[in-house]
Amino acid sequence: xxxxxxxxxxxxxxxxxxxxxxxFLRRKVLTSDDGTQFLVDLAHTTSLEEGDGFAxxxxxxxxxxxxxxxxxxxxxxxxxxxVWHIGNRHCPAQIEQGRVLVQPDHVIHDLMKKLGAxxxxxxxxxxxxxxxxxxxxxxxxxx
Numbered sequence: 001x002x003x004x005x006x007x008x009x010x011x012x013x014x015x016x017x018x019x020x021x022x023x024f025l026r027r028k029v030l031t032s033d034d035g036t037q038f039l040v041d042l043a044h045t046t047s048l049e050e051g052d053g054f055a056x057x058x059x060x061x062x063x064x065x066x067x068x069x070x071x072x073x074x075x076x077x078x079x080x081x082x083v084w085h086i087g088n089r090h091c092p093a094q095i096e097q098g099r100v101l102v103q104p105d106h107v108i109h110d111l112m113k114k115l116g117a118x119x120x121x122x123x124x125x126x127x128x129x130x131x132x133x134x135x136x137x138x139x140x141x142x143x
Contacts, residue, residue: 001029002038004054004062007046011053012061019067020092020103020126023048030054032062049127066125072109074100076117085111092128101126 016032026045031037038056053061075098076082083100086093091108094101101124102108112119 002036002056002058002060004038004040004056005042006055007042007048008053008055008061009051010061011051011063014060014062015065016054016062017065017067018048019069020128023064023066033065036062038062047130050125066127068123069126070104071101071122071124071126072104072112073120073122074102074112074117076115082112082115082117085115092126094126094128101128 014032014034014036016030018030024045024047025040026042028040029037030040038054040054048064050064050066052064054064055061071094074082074086079098079100083093083095086100086102086108089108091102091105101122103126104121109119
């Protein structure tokens with residue numbers, strides 16, 4: 001089995017489609033979209049983004065693709081207070097012009113509706129904002 005111990009920015013000709021949760025890994029056997037199995041064995045747990053690539057020991061690269069996932073799309077005339085409430089609950093959020101995407105959560109769904117937002121279910125890639133103290137995911141207040 002081929003091993004990937006390094007992440008590169010250059011894409012390859014093969015892809016591996018992964019959810020947001022699956023794009024956070026250190027060591028795991030993955031299967032590319034064309035059926036190639038390979039072992040990811042990184043020095044540290046890493047948050048991968050679409051366009052990153054697994055550099056395999058044979059010199060080839062398998063590109064990371066963000067999978068389509070069920071999400072909640074939140075829209076409103078004024079998103080700013082809604083984004084504050086989402087952040088206050090430490091929910092990963094993909095913040096875009098005119099909308100916010102979050103993972104399905106009935107509490108957030110109900111709160112957003114109560115605050116006057118439009119909420120609809122969508123299926124899209126999920127790439128939330130990284131933490132304030134560095135790129136990628138944050139897991140605690142110990143910065």
